[in-house]
Amino acid sequence: MAPVISSLNPNHGPPTGGTAVTINGSGFTGVTSVKFGIVAVASFTLVSDSQITTTAPAGTGSVALTVTSPLGTSNGVTYTYSVGPVITGLSPASGSTSGGNTVTISGSGFTGASSVHFGTASASFTVVSDTQITATAPGGTGSVPVTVTTSVATSSNVTYTYVNSTAPVITGLNPNQGPTSGGNTVTISGTGLSGTSSVLFGSHSATITAITSTQITVTAPGGAAQPVSVTVTTSAGTSNALPYFYITAPTIAGLIPTTGPGGGGNAVTIFGSSLALTSAVHFGSAAATNITVNSDSQITATAPPNVGTVLVTATTPGGTSTVGLGDAYYIYVAAPVINSLIPATGSVSGGDDVLISGSNFTYIDAVFFGTAPASFAAVSDTQVVATSPAGAVGPVIVTVHSSGGTSNGATFQYQL
Known part of the structure; x- marks a missing residue:
């Protein structure tokens, strides 16, 4: 009966050959040749009727290994020439x-x-x-x-x-605080920073944008509103940790007053939350001045010049406030203008109803006959009815006042 091959160990080797291969099977007594494909090996050792050892010749791809005896040639078992790593x-x-x-x-x-x-x-x-x-x-x-x-x-x-190197050392973070949303640039100072492979804010990786031996620039990842440890890792090790503070963005819930003159200059009290670190206040796109932080929930600022209705925002390291609950809108009011008084005369004892016509009367908060305040009712943005107070014989100047300022004057004549 022709020999039978059952297995090879190993069943693969490099293209250069030279691999020691053990052939297992039966009927090997009297074997005269061993071939890897069509290539006969130079020598082999018959260990027993069930085992032969040999050395693989050079080759490529997958070939059929066979053994031949006087009784015939065996089945072929695949041997693969594999490229090494x-x-x-x-x-x-x-x-x-x-x-x-x-x-x-x-x-x-x-x-x-x-x-x-x-x-x-x-x-x-x-x-x-x-x-x-x-x-x-x-x-x-x-x-x-x-x-x-x-x-x-x-x-x-x-x-x-x-x-021969030592672990990096970090000495400063600028800034050392930022919004929970991340995305802000942080500069890390220290020594041994060349070759930095990672920067962690707590357990979150920052995006590295620039590296020198003494400075790293990163984009901070997002994080919860709490302090975290910042560390730098190089091939020499991991640095000491420095604290970085994630800050909640501010909110604005209300303003007092909510209106003011187009020229600005008036003080406005701003109410909200997370305002303690406020660095800037804007009325629309215009920056306010004289910002004073009274508490985490209140700041005051001087309104800048502007027009129309604008959104008031506060900026902190936690970001810039957005529209939320409450009213963060401020209205710039034009100064009122008087065009006429009907009638323009009245009794020194007062009590006459005077129709004041003009413009920008919506926000009127006072009417004066000279220096004497008068009771009034705003009919529309162009008309106010005022009741003249008592006065002395002669002319007085009538003015109206609103959050937009004081109007021009119109003459009212007191008579007996």
């Missing part, structure tokens, strides 16, 4: 002499990797894919070759350099 890059390519940092190894043929070495030191590792391995660098000195070994072969090496 290849390393194309390390990230980072250097690290602290103390080791412990993660190194990403890029390349190909990593499936089934059995070991990773930094020089002669073995590293713990994880095969992420056929093209990537993550390894933890062992301690070491100088420049060493990194290699990956699989059952097929050991890769060519790529150099990894150990550097």
Whole structure:
């Protein structure tokens, strides 16, 4: 009966050949040749009727391994020529002499990797894919070759350099506070910052935009309204921590007064929440002046010149307030104008109803005959009816007042 092959160990090897292969089966006594495809091996050893050992010749692809005896040729069992692992890059390519940092190894043929070495030191590792391995660098000195070994072969090496360095130190954050939404730029100062691989705000990673040995610029991630620790990590280790404060955005619920003259200049009290760190107040797009923080729920500011109805906003490190509950709108009121008085004369004893015609009367809060206040009723934006107070014989100047200012004067004549 012709020999029978049941298995090969291993059933693969590098294209260069040289792999020791054990052939298992039966009927091997008297075997005269062993072939990998059409290539006969130079020599083989008959261990027993059920086992032969040999060395694979060079080859490519998958071939049928057969053995031949005087009784015939065996079945063929597949032997595959496999390309060994290849390393194309390390990230980072250097690290602290103390080791412990993660190194990403890029390349190909990593499936089934059995070991990773930094020089002669073995590293713990994880095969992420056929093209990537993550390894933890062992301690070491100088420049060493990194290699990956699989059952097929050991890769060519790529150099990894150990550097004498100390962990980074951070000394300042500017600013050290910001909105819960993140997105603001933070500058981190310190030493040993070159090669920074990550910056954490608590457990959240920041986006790094610039690095020097003494300064890092990052975009802060979002976070809850609380303090968190900021740390910097390089291949030499992780820095000390500095506090960063996430601030809730301010809200504005009300204003007193809610109207004022177009020229501005009047004091406005602003009510809301999270106002303690207010750095700017705007009436529309115009910046207010003389901002005073009275409490976390109240600030005062001097209204700037403007026109129309505008939204009042407060800005803190937590952001700028938006429209919410309450009323944050402020109305700029034009100064009232008097065109006529009907009648323009009246008794010195007062009590005459006088129709005042003009414009911008909606927000009138006072009418004066000379210096004497008069009772009044606003009929419309263009008409007010006032009751003349008592006065002395002769002319007086009638004026009206609103949050937009004091009107021009119109003459009223007191008679006996």
